[in-house]
Amino acid sequence: MGGDLFSQFEEPANELEGPGDAPGARAPELPLVRNAFGRRSAFDEKRLRASIERAQKEAGETVSTLADEVADIVRFTLASRLGRGSGASEAGGAGAPSESLHADEVGALVERALIEVGATGTARSYIVGRDRQLRARNVVPAPKGAAGEGAGAAGALPPRAGADARLPSVRGATGAEPFQGHRIVAALIEEAGLLPAQAEEIAAGVESILAHAGMGVVSTGLVRELVNSQLLARGLGEALRRHESVGIPRHDLVQLYQNATAESVEGVGETRSFEEGAGGVLLRRWVLEDALPATVVEAHRTGDLFVGGLEALHRVRMRAMPSSLLLKGKGHSAFAALERVARLARDTSDGLVIEDLAPLVKSLTGSAMVESFVLAVGSLGEASGRSIDFSASTRPEAAPALFEFLHAMSPSLAEGAKLPRIFATLESVASAVALGAGDAAEALLWSGHLVPAWTRGEGSWSGVERSATERGSVAIGASVSLNLPRLARRAGPWREDVFLSVASEAVERAVQALESIAEFQARARSVHGVAVSDRISHALLPVGLLDALRILGDGIARADQGSRVLGFLGEAAERLGSARGLDARLGVGCTTPDAERAALWFAGCDARHGGPGQPRLFSDLPRPEEDRPRAYRAGVGELTAREDPLRIRERAEALGSLLCTVPSGTLVPEPVPRRGVTAEAARAADFLELLARAPRAVRISGGGGGADFEGENRPESPVRALEENRARWPRLAAWARFAQIRAAAIVPHASVTETTLF
Structure with missing residues (x-):
């Protein structure tokens, strides 16, 4: 029910009544539905499904196809009835059946269908809801000119005895009207599920308050609040929860x-x-x-978990779509596919990633067309309020397409244009650099528009992991963040086993939250429909990892301990998610902005409420979390940011060791503005010296010996170009870190050495 309490029952519509009897809205093969006041309208199958799903939710049944199945049964039954009476309706012309059924008859068909399919609990809830709606109609006078065949006209309550002329008018959406207590009674029966006697008593209490208020006009919002106060005074908590409004x-x-x-x-x-x-x-x-369930909400409010995307929880967070699918049916033109791109992006809460650049380049003739398309996509993302990005293919033959996009984007970067990002693996960018895209790659890395990603095997990563044989749309349905610093405080320093135990419980709660969100999104898709069918996975985000490692290490964050934590969280997420029928994965460098929001939320919750914590081994030392910034560290990409430049090589090795247990992800570097020849530029020379040597320094000992990436055996990387002209690559710190990560990922069962991150 809406918030305007005094405009809801002017002409009450049965839940089976359609939007109107306009010829364009009428289904020609079905009879019309007649409501309690004799008004005829088309059969509304969408409204019928919604009423069945509402009854199903009240009954606690979770069969996702029940509403569709029952709606089909009712529709076929109505069509067969019309067919048997087609001779009587021929005079009305084709597509205009004269036969009509009362809404109560259709409701009886629904009840019988629910019982026949075995959904007895839903049938019981549906019957109770219909009875509640009938009682609400009985207290409302029939509108002028209505046929009056229903009980609404005959059973309406008479004017209340002792009604005072001092009662104020009620201002609603359509203007001010005299106060009418029967509308309160009807709303309480329909919304709160009260008995007529209880509703009458509460309406009388509200009327008494207004009669002595001395006000000429009151708002419908005030009347609703007075009704809520009467419910609270009588201890009707459940009715109050159902009746109170959600507002600002x-x-x-x-x-x-x-x-x-x-x-x-x-x-x-x-x-x-x-x-x-x-x-x-x-x-x-x-x-x-x-x-959401109360347990999930409580965990979110207290800072144990953070549920991302609450503003649009009914939508998937982000979607990744191959460009070949976008170009189908649109004349194979990239510009013609922009309408579809906008529609798919708007159907998410965060954005869309277009995968594989080669089909796009093939449909665009020349670099100027590629540049125009990139600018159009950037403008489209800005206008829609969603991020629309690209992901480069890992296939060697796709390097020329990435080369074209890098060259097309770099000139617009200097003009300050809104540009999309490109997610690319180290191998993809190395191939494009070999074709001559070094300057463009450097500029886009500097600005953060070229984002390093990594994945194992032959799959790809563009916000969500895709297997090598997967060709359809993939999406992140929901994301839940874990408060790792709080878990570390509960365990205490040097107690990794206790931390992993409480982390396992936290992952289980997070997976339960993801399951409830997945059910909510499935119900939303059945009501609203979908733009495209996705393979949906869900993300579990580790927030505050460095802060947690410092607490566990009594002030020192160790990379080997972090790799064990990430590996444990990833395995637990997949195992517990699979047990509940979910594809839940650890999200490192997730493209949604949830990690940053969660870091701020967790830090605020912990600062306000504190929490349980084990005593420290050296109590006279400052707590390692006391010098943290306002927010926790959101992701692993910040582990080496703003640190001592003389330790860049050690930090690169540490980050590679940290992430060697993570199958896929991305490092989203913070955009760094260009500066003139200052002290920062002078220090950049020291960076470059270390960056040039960083890839050679990686040593990972495997089961049968060491893997030493020296000379020709080290991973291909744009960092090679530093040996020829180091001054041209001031922003490759991110790629140096990324080179270490990729090198670590090459050896799946590497035993990392103990290295400090901080």
């Missing part, structure tokens, strides 16, 4: 209007437009109050 206080709404962000109201968020901020706050509150 006026003060908070004004804050949003005056350029405040969702963060200032809810504690976490980012700057958005007024309508996006207000809509996001409203949907976030509704999801936390009604859509």
Whole structure:
């Protein structure tokens, strides 16, 4: 029911009634449906499905196909009835059946179908809901001119005895109207599930308060709050929860209007437009109050978990689509596919990644066309409020396509144009650099538009891992972040076994949260439909890893310990997710912005509430987390940022050791602005000296001996170019770190040596 309490029952519509009887909305093969007041309308199958799903949720049954199955049975039954009476309707013309059924008859068909398919619990809830709706109709006068065949006209309550002329008018969406207590009664029966006697008592209490208030006009919102206070005073907590509205206080709404962000109201968020901020706050509150289980909501509120994307939880987080699928049916033109790109991006909460650049380059003639297409995609992403990025193929023959895109993007970078990002593996970029894209790669690495990614085997990674034989659309359905520093405090320093035990429990809670979100999204897809069928996986994000390692190490973060933690979390996520029928994976460098938001949220929760913690071995030393920034470290990409440049090689080795147990992911470097010849530029020379040697220094001892990447045996990398002209590659620190990661991933069962990250 809507928030306007005094406009809902002016002409009550049965849940089976359609949007109207316009010829364009009428299904010609089905009879019309007649409501309690004699109004005829087309049979609305979508509304019928929604009512069945609502009853199914109340009954606690989880058969996802039940609503579709029952709706099909009812539709076929109605069609057969119309067929038997087709002779009587021929005079009405084709497509305009004169036969109509009462909504109660259709409801009886639904009840019988539910019982026949064995959904007795849902049938019981559906019957109770219909009875509640009938009782609500009985207290509402029939509108003028209605046929009056239903009980609404005959059973409406008479004007209340002792009604006072001092009662104020009620201002709603259609203007001010006299106060009418029977509408409160009807709303309480329909929304809160109260008995008529209880609803009458509460309506009388509200009427008494308004009669002595001395006000000429009140809002429907105030009337609803008065009703809620009466429910609270009588201890009707469950009815209050069902009846209370989900809204935004006026003060908070004004804050949003005056350029405040969702963060200032809810504690976490980012700057958005007024309508996006207000809509996001409203949907976030509704999801936390009604859509998710209480245990998940409590874990989110207290900072044990962070559920990402609450503002649009009914949508998948991000989607990755091969470009060959986007070009189908559109004349094989990349520009003609932009409409489909926009639609697919809007159907996500965060964005779209277009995979494999070769088909796009093939459909675009010349570098100028490629540059125009890149600018169009960047503008489309900015206008839609979603990120639209590219992912380069790992196939060797795809290197020329990446070369074309790098050269097309670099000129626009200097002009400050909005550009998409390109996710690419080290091998892909090395092949493009060999073709002459070194300068373009350097500029895009500097700005953060070329993002290093890695994956094992022959698959690819573009926000979600894709196998080598997979050709369809893949998506991240939901993401849940873990508060690793809190778990480390509960375990205490030097107690890795205890930490892994509590981490296992945290992963299990996170997988349960992912399961509830997956069920919610499945219900949303059945109601709203989908733009494309995806293979959906879910992400578990480790947040605050470096902070947790410092707590476990009593001030020292060790790479080998971090690799064990990440490997354990990844295995637990896949194992526990598989037990619940979910594809849950550890997300390192996830393309959604959840890790940064979760880092801020967790730090704030821990600062406010503290939490259990084991005593430290050396209690006189400062706590390692006391000098942390305002937010925890969001991802592994920050582990080597803003550190001592003289230790860049050691940190590169440590990061490679840390991530050797992670099958796939990305390092999203922070964009670094170019500077003039300053002290920073002078220090860059020291960086370059170490970067040039960094790939050669990686040593990983495997089961049968060491793997020493020296000379021609080391992994191919753009860092080779530093040996010829080191001054041209000031932003390759990210790639040097990435080279270490890839080198570590080459040996699957490597035993990493103990190296400190900090």
